[in-house]
Amino acid sequence: MATFAKSTFSASIYAASRPTYPPELFQHILEYHRKGTTGQPGPRFDHAVDLGCGTGQATRPLKGVFKRVTCVDPSAGMLEKAKEILNREDTKEALGAASSFTFHQAGAEDLSQVIPESGTVDLLIAAQACHWFNWKKVWPETHRILRKGGSAAFWVYGEFQLPEYPSTAPLITAYSQGTDPNSTTSVGAHFQRPGRTMLERLLVDVPSPGSVLGTHSEKGDLTDFRRVYFSGSHEIPEPYSKLKGTYIYPVMMRASWTWLDLLHYLRTWSALHSYHERFPDDLEREDDSRFLDQDMEDARSRNIDGTVIRGGDISIRFWKDARAIAQRGLVRGHASGIAGSTVERKSGLLDNVEIEWPVSLLLTRKA
Structure with a gap:
């Protein structure tokens, strides 16, 4: 490839x-x-x-x-x-x-x-x-x-999915399979096809x-x-x-990863690499402020380089969109057993998130 x-x-x-x-x-x-x-x-x-x-x-x-x-x-x-x-x-x-x-x-x-x-x-x-x-x-x-x-x-x-948070599925599909090469929310058009x-x-x-x-x-x-x-x-x-x-x-x-691990994975995508070759200015965007203060505190507590979570490029925006949905969204198999119930879920930088891939x-x- x-x-x-x-x-x-x-x-x-x-x-x-x-x-x-x-x-x-x-x-x-x-x-x-x-x-x-x-x-x-x-x-x-x-x-x-x-x-x-x-x-x-x-x-x-x-x-x-x-x-x-x-x-x-x-x-x-x-x-x-x-x-x-x-x-x-x-x-x-x-x-x-x-x-x-x-x-x-x-x-x-x-x-x-x-x-x-x-x-x-x-x-x-x-x-x-x-x-x-x-x-x-x-x-x-x-x-x-x-x-x-x-x-x-x-x-x-x-395509990866977050089985605990099925409401993230449309976001993941839109980000990875979009067809507009000029999109600011999808890298899908930058994968090599077919x-x-x-x-x-x-x-x-x-x-x-x-x-x-x-x-x-x-x-x-x-x-x-x-x-x-x-x-x-x-x-x-x-x-x-x-x-x-x-x-x-x-x-x-x-895999049971932290949200930081998921960000590292997203940054290995060939489509993201190609997207930034075409739109290098995307890497110069201001910080996406969502979660940022707590993320920086969590990073300092583990001696993690904070620069890896700063910025506002397309991968950061998608990552934080997914975290926001997970934070407020429906949780599959929630112990309350109440249909349609919502619960506050952990979506901090070092909190674990379950990920699965079909093979x-x-x-x-x-x-």
């Missing part, structure tokens, strides 16, 4: 402020891989590949499971951060517990220079990257590099491997294609929730 490749984009801040994937997600993927296909070679754990590895967040759970892991990303900055994190963690591992990592700057559509040998990969993954892929090229490459019995798992997490749209629609627009490849009977097929949604009440566009090979489970990706996972294996 173009924004992440720019020298002005901070891979370090990105790595520190993004949500982490739950262990249950990798358990689901590895169980699928271990199951294999009846009558085919059993699954192996020699070589895994992480496409669009970013800072290596999804690579870490592969350590100690696969003998070697190939990390691929088009951004040199992201690769350097992944190399730093993974190699640093490797030195803390007991001898023999760590995997061997290699790093390559490349896209997902042509891996001929990275993995020239066909049929040598046991597990291929892509986390929060596959919505940018050209699937007419990625499915053939997936078919080429997987060995028989190998598996592929591609996933994204969609990739972002595919993410928002939880990958329902990704074609099945069979529709792209047809049949490769002499070299094996990509079979047992599944669309798995850990989405709970998050809406999956119809009729996709009812298609064959679709599995729907409760939400599994959650869409595509699975297939080579038979």
Whole structure:
């Protein structure tokens, strides 16, 4: 994705402020891989590949499971951060517990220079990257590099929600999915599309491997294609929730962050980065005074640099809009049990807020 490749984009801040994937997600993927296909070679754990590895967040759970892991990303900055994190963690591992990592700057559509040998990969993954892929090229490459019995798992997490405060949902949607490039309340038009749209629609627009490849009977097929949604009440566009090979489970990706953590996350968005490239004056706005005095006091009490919460740019305004709604809004599952009741909720800088993301996972294996 173009924004992440720019020298002005901070891979370090990105790595520190993004949500982490739950262990249950990798358990689901590895169980699928271990199951294999009846009558085919059993699954192996020699070589895994992480496409669009970013800072290596999804690579870490592969350590100690696969003998070697190939990390691929088009951004040199992201690769350097992944190399730093993974190699640093490797030195803390007991001898023999760590995997061997290699790093390559490349896209997902042509891996001929990275993995020239066909049929040598046991597990291929892509986390929060596959919505940018050209699937007419990625499915053939997936078919080429997987060995028989190998598996592929591609996933994204969609729009975040604050489940305790459902009344914030329209605000979040307007901020992240607005279409006016000159808006002062939305960064939606500054996401790179159609990739972002595919993410928002939880990958329902990704074609099945069979529709792209047809049949490769002499070299094996990509079979047992599944669309798995850990989405709970998050809406999956119809009729996709009812298609064959679709599995729907409760939400599994959650975080309990402070409101300050949420602000840091918002500032990692590529759309915000692009918005401020177009409207740099937005960063010069006067302080948004809402919550500010108490926020500064809270920051001083924890030796937090107060400059991170000052200002009045579009991300600060949205963040404080959400806090204001949460402070006065309806609370799902409030203990009073009174329908329509309102309560005063904590929305201070260091108060916790529950966040959840729907996850869409595509699975297939080579038979």
